[in-house]
Amino acid sequence: xxxxxxxxxxxxxxxxxxxxxxxxxxxxxxxxxxxxxxxxxxxxxxxxxxxxxxxxxxxxxxxxxxxxxxxxxxxxxxxxxxxxxxxxxxxxxxxxxxxxxxxxxxxxxxxxxxxxxx
Numbered sequence: 545x546x547x548x549x550x551x552x553x554x555x556x557x558x559x560x561x562x563x564x565x566x567x568x569x570x571x572x573x574x575x576x577x578x579x580x581x582x583x584x585x586x587x588x589x590x591x592x593x594x595x596x597x598x599x600x601x602x603x604x605x606x607x608x609x610x611x612x613x614x615x616x617x618x619x620x621x622x623x624x625x626x627x628x629x630x631x632x633x634x635x636x637x638x639x640x641x642x643x644x645x646x647x648x649x650x651x652x653x654x655x656x657x658x659x660x661x662x
Contacts, residue, residue: 554591554611556653557598563629563650564595571628572613601652610646611655618643618659625657636662 546552558564561584568574568586576584585594591611602608615621618636625647626632633654634646644658 551591554593554609556593556595556602556651557600558595558651558653559597559599559601560651561595561597564653567629567649571624571630595651601648601654603648603652603654604646608654612644613655613657615657615659618645618657618662621657621659622647 561582565574565576565584569576572589574586574589576586578584579594582597583594586592590613604610613621622632622636622645629650630647632645632647636643636645642658642660643662644656646654646656648654
């Protein structure tokens with residue numbers, strides 16, 4: 545259920561929607577609902593959203609928002625990301641409050657994963 549004045553949905557460009565879907569299905573267990581060949585939506589992932597076909601990507605170093613996953617087992621999540629076609633952009637590093645790594649999915653969108661410990 546949507547909440548007044550709260551973030552509700554996020555959309556990302558994706559040059560290769562089938563590869564992006566396959567990555568998130570395998571690495572994170574997401575499911576998708578397609579709306580034609582140029583849009584797919586995901587839900588129940590902390591924030592609902594979708595991917596639309598475009599030759600663009602969201603990168604933090606280009607001013608894009610960085611969406612950050614939480615993991616109770618950071619090293620295991622990193623391995624799952626690598627095994628399923630994600631590209632590690634920044635290996636596990638510490639920051640005040642925990643550790644995290646950055647990755648990009650097959651269409652080039654950058655995400656991060658954090659945990660209290662490795």
